[in-house]
Amino acid sequence: MKKSVADDHATYGAEAEATPTRAGSAGRQLMSLAEQIAERIFTSIASGEYAPGDRIREETIAEQLDVSRGPVREALRILEKDSVVRIQPNRGAHVTQLTIKEVGDLFEIRRDLIGAMVRRLAPHNDDLIAAIDAGVCELESVGQGGGGAEAYLVVSNRLGRLLADASRNERLAEIVGSLARQTRRYSMLGLASAARRKESARTWRAMVGALKAGDANAAADAVEDLIDALRREAIRQLALPLPTRTKD
Incomplete structure (x- = not known):
């Protein structure tokens, strides 16, 4: 059954508390929608659902989480900043593998x-x-x-x-x-x-x-x-x- 990010808000709030996403007072706030999606994608990568080199498709994530593609795109940019994915022109986002x-x-x-x-x-x-x-x-x-x-x-x-x-x-x-x-x-x-x-x-x-x-x-x-x-x-x-x- 498809489950939306909004339906999972309480769960994501707990994940936000467990992840060092912000410094200072911001670290005690709930994550934004894009950050919640980034955390969900990261969890899928860490669990092996996505292997290094695999493409992460915006439309698939948006459909799975019942959100628009805008916050998914922003979530992928967050993950790119942390070297978890690499976004390439006309090729989309792919999971990185560091040496x-x-x-x-x-x-x-x-x-x-x-x-x-x-x-x-x-x-x-x-x-x-x-x-x-x-x-x-x-x-x-x-x-x-x-x-x-x-x-x-x-x-x-x-x-x-x-x-x-x-x-x-x-x-x-x-x-x-x-x-x-x-x-x-x-x-x-x-x-x-x-x-x-x-x-x-x-x-x-x-x-x-x-x-x-x-x-x-x-x-x-x-x-x-x-x-x-x-x-x-x-x-x-x-x-x-x-x-x-x-x-x-």
Whole structure:
């Protein structure tokens, strides 16, 4: 049965909360129609419904979601900005596949910027520490309960947005959010195994401990280690033949 975007508004609102689409106060608002559609398309790409190189047809998406082609076109431009699709004249939008080097470069930039962002945090921010602590408890619960990479990434993205909001630099937070979206498909590869998710949760726990001790540098080091581990595992998975890659 065809289901419209309007019918799915509550579901998209939850996805908006789980995805670092905006910095500052905007991060707490519902996404626009085009952003909701972009999130739906991205989810289809991440789940393997669309493979690298596949064309995404505006008219098909519009029909599936019962919307006009205008917001679908805008959604594809959003995804192009984040290197998820590439729009070519007279050929439409096609799913991208980044090279291993490009993935490594993106994660390296993301690591350095997130480290800088965490080092900007005000010391002894009890509200922030409590919120991150609660999120890390949720990450640990997802890992112990057998939750998959997607469920884990929802929570870790929320934690990333908390850090971005607390950095007091909206432009930096916006860039970091864009990099998180660009690397999201590859973050899921980096978190594909239960062992990797548990390792990631332990690093987040170390980061919380550093914040509680008032050591922003140690907290930043932990976050940088977190991104480095994601980068290494994502690259390792990309180097494997598709059928042998780790799955939940």
